[in-house]
Amino acid sequence: MTKFDERIRLKEAIMMQTYSYPTSKQLLERALKVIPSGVYGHLGPVEGSMLPPSAFPFYASRANGAYFWDVDGNRFIDYMCAYGPNILGYNDEEVERAANEQAGLGNCVTLPSIKMIEFAELLVDTVHSADWAFFAKNGGDATSFALTIARAETGRKKAIFVKRDYHGVSPWAKLIGNAGVVEEDVSHNLYVDWNDYQALENLVEQHPGEIACLMACPYSHGNYVDNELPAADYWSKVRALCTKHGIVLAIDDVRCGFRLDLAGSDHYYGFKADLICFCKALANGHNVSAICGIQELKGTAASVFYTGSYWFSSVPFAAGIATIQKLKRIDAPKLLREIGQKLTGGLVDVAKSHGFHLNISGELPLWYMRITDDDTQVLHQAWIAACVQRGVFFTNHHNHFLNTALTDEDIAFTLDVADDAFKAVKQLLPQYA
Numbered sequence: 001m002t003k004f005d006e007r008i009r010l011k012e013a014i015m016m017q018t019y020s021y022p023t024s025k026q027l028l029e030r031a032l033k034v035i036p037s038g039v040y041g042h043l044g045p046v047e048g049s050m051l052p053p054s055a056f057p058f059y060a061s062r063a064n065g066a067y068f069w070d071v072d073g074n075r076f077i078d079y080m081c082a083y084g085p086n087i088l089g090y091n092d093e094e095v096e097r098a099a100n101e102q103a104g105l106g107n108c109v110t111l112p113s114i115k116m117i118e119f120a121e122l123l124v125d126t127v128h129s130a131d132w133a134f135f136a137k138n139g140g141d142a143t144s145f146a147l148t149i150a151r152a153e154t155g156r157k158k159a160i161f162v163k164r165d166y167h168g169v170s171p172w173a174k175l176i177g178n179a180g181v182v183e184e185d186v187s188h189n190l191y192v193d194w195n196d197y198q199a200l201e202n203l204v205e206q207h208p209g210e211i212a213c214l215m216a217c218p219y220s221h222g223n224y225v226d227n228e229l230p231a232a233d234y235w236s237k238v239r240a241l242c243t244k245h246g247i248v249l250a251i252d253d254v255r256c257g258f259r260l261d262l263a264g265s266d267h268y269y270g271f272k273a274d275l276i277c278f279c280k281a282l283a284n285g286h287n288v289s290a291i292c293g294i295q296e297l298k299g300t301a302a303s304v305f306y307t308g309s310y311w312f313s314s315v316p317f318a319a320g321i322a323t324i325q326k327l328k329r330i331d332a333p334k335l336l337r338e339i340g341q342k343l344t345g346g347l348v349d350v351a352k353s354h355g356f357h358l359n360i361s362g363e364l365p366l367w368y369m370r371i372t373d374d375d376t377q378v379l380h381q382a383w384i385a386a387c388v389q390r391g392v393f394f395t396n397h398h399n400h401f402l403n404t405a406l407t408d409e410d411i412a413f414t415l416d417v418a419d420d421a422f423k424a425v426k427q428l429l430p431q432y433a
Contacts, residue, residue, distance in 0.1 A: 016420045018389040019074040024058040027071060041169075042398075043083075048223075049395035055385030063090035066405040068393070076393040077410050081401035084255055084280030084366075088326060089405025095284045095322045102318035108310055115317035122324055123292055128263040129272045130292035134301060136311055139254035140168025142277035142291040143215065145306050147172065149275060149293070150213030150248035153300040157188040159213040160203060160247075164194070164222030167215060167252050194220040195231050200238065204245055214242055215250040218265035219363065224397045226370060227362030235271040242274075248297070250275040254289070255399070257281055259365035261333055262324070264292075284323040288316035333365065336402045339411070340364025343402070346415045354422040356432075368399045379425065379432055386421035386428075 028045070031038040038058070039045060045053035057070035066089055068078050081087065088095060102115060120133040127133075136142055147159055167173040171185035190207070192200045204211060216238075220228040242249040251273040253265045258281040261268035266276060274297060279289035287310075293301060326332075344360045344367055351358035351371065356379075362368045371380040377396070384394045392414050394400060426433040 015424055016390045016417065018386075019057075019070075019072070019391065021054075021057045021070065021072050021074070023071040028058045049398050051381050051396055052385060055388050065089040065091070066403055066407070066410055074391065076388070076391055077406075077414055078393050079400045079402070079414075080393055080395060080398075081403050082285060083398075084401050085283075085285045086401075086403050087258065087281035087332065088284045088323060089403050090285070092284055092323075092326070092405075094326050095286070095319050098322035099286060099315050099319040102315050105314075107315045108313050112312040113314035113317065115314045115321065116312065119317040119320050122321055123278075123290060126262055126324055126328070127276065127278075127292050128267040129274075129276055129294060130264075131295040132298045132301070133290050133292045134306075135317070136289045136291070136306075137287050137308060138168065138289055139252070139277060139279035140170050140173065141308070142254065142279060142289045143167040143173065143250070143252055144170050145291050145301075145304070146215065146248075146250040146252075146275045146277055147213055148304050148306065149291075149297055149301050150250060152304055153248060153297055154212040154246060156210055156212035158190055158207055158211045159188060159215060160190045160192060160200070160211060162194050162216045162220065163191050164220065164225065165215075165217045165252065166222070168254075194228055195234055197231075197234055197237050197241075201241060204241060204247070208245075211245065211247050213248045213250055214238070215252060217252045218256050218260070218269055221255065221362050221366065221368065221399045223399075226359060227368040227399060229363070230269055235266075235269050239271045248274045250277065252277050254279040255366060256363070258324070258327055259333060259336055259401070260363055262327055281327075282323065283316050283320035286316035286319035288313075288320055290320075330404060332404055335404050336365035337363075339402050339404075339406050340367060342408070343406075343411050343414065344369070346411060347418055350415055350418045350422065353419070354426070356422065362399055364402075366399050366401050369394075373432065379429060382425045382428055383418075383421050386424045387417050390417040390420060392417045 028038045037044050042049060045058055050056040059071045060068045061071045062069050066077055067075050069075050123133040124130045171181050174181045176186060190203055192203055219230055251266050253276050256265045257278040264276050266273040275291060275293045277291050282288055282290060341364055348358050348360060357372045359370050359372050360367055371383060373379060381396050384396050387394050
């Protein structure tokens with residue numbers, strides 16, 4: 001072996017330097033004194049997406065483009081995108097300019113601004129199934145409004161949901177056994193397995209004239225399981241079944257919206273929803289959600305009293321207009337699929353070079369990945385943790401999101417990190433080496 005070869009061998013043997021999070025840990029201890037769980041919801045350090053917690057930062061200091069920095073100064077390529085809202089990159093210049101210009105004119109005012117009308121007009125022109133638009137703040141606001149509209153329209157109580165679909169944190173969207181949920185909250189809920197059309201048809205026939213709404217995500221992207229796309233004729237049959245029985249078909253496009261198709265994920269899969277709910281990517285991080293619907297439900301929507309503090313806030317409307325216009329101009333869904341193909345294809349190849357199989361499921365703009373060589377998921381968690389400690393922010397059991405600010409250099413760095421992380425895992429877990 002020559003000295004050059006020896007240098008290469010030594011270089012290859014040296015692992016990347018890993019991050020540490022002393023300030024994050026100090027802040028978590030401080031937060032635990034005044035905030036329940038310190039970081040609440042599914043972002044909590046013990047909620048399953050970030051295991052082991054010691055491998056993850058808990059608090060961010062700033063964000064720009066495809067990256068965020070934690071309070072210890074570590075930079076991460078962000079493949080969670082704030083759990084979806086960041087679709088154009090953090091601090092997108094066009095979006096922030098529009099938001100700042102509107103902020104200079106006014107935000108929360110006694111009366112709504114013209115931006116609300118312009119935003120609704122843009123959504124009606126963009127979303128294939130939309131004849132009208134209504135705005136709120138969270139995805140859960142939109143799904144709750146959809147369910148209420150369906151009940152108001154039909155005079156029925158029951159609703160069908162797909163098992164593992166997530167529609168927010170309202171009591172009706174949870175299951176018995178979740179803290180604080182009582183039987184009455186979910187007594188009118190019915191559940192079916194994803195893609196099981198026959199079970200759905202049977203359920204509808206068992207409850208003639210009782211079902212107000214069928215609410216579902218456009219494809220199955222639950223946590224802890226491989227994501228699953230709709231069967232070839234699934235949605236066409238579901239659409240026909242709902243029409244036949246007078247059931248309102250509501251699509252929860254909170255996660256997928258504008259990543260699969262700017263005209264709506266129902267359009268992407270070749271059917272037309274009665275109601276469709278948007279939130280995450282709607283305004284590139286500015287807090288606004290929307291529910292769009294068909295003309296036949298417009299009067300019913302108007303009859304439901306539904307509002308909240310800040311719901312007429314005009315800055316998010318301005319940001320949303322700029323976001324949708326830019327998504328259209330750059331054909332974001334096409335770009336995200338191209339980025340997703342490069343990224344996931346590279347990750348699969350890197351895993352294969354180490355003798356592992358990385359399964360990619362779902363749609364490329366928001367893919368789910370799982371190492372299949374270990375049913376306990378210890379191997380997968382160890383690899384994810386090693387990637388995070390090297391500057392690539394993945395989580396363990398949640399679908400990931402892409403943004404259009406990601407570059408080929410970011411993907412190349414990600415693949416280098418993935419490679420180094422597999423080397424580290426083999427040292428940490430020699431039984432998989």
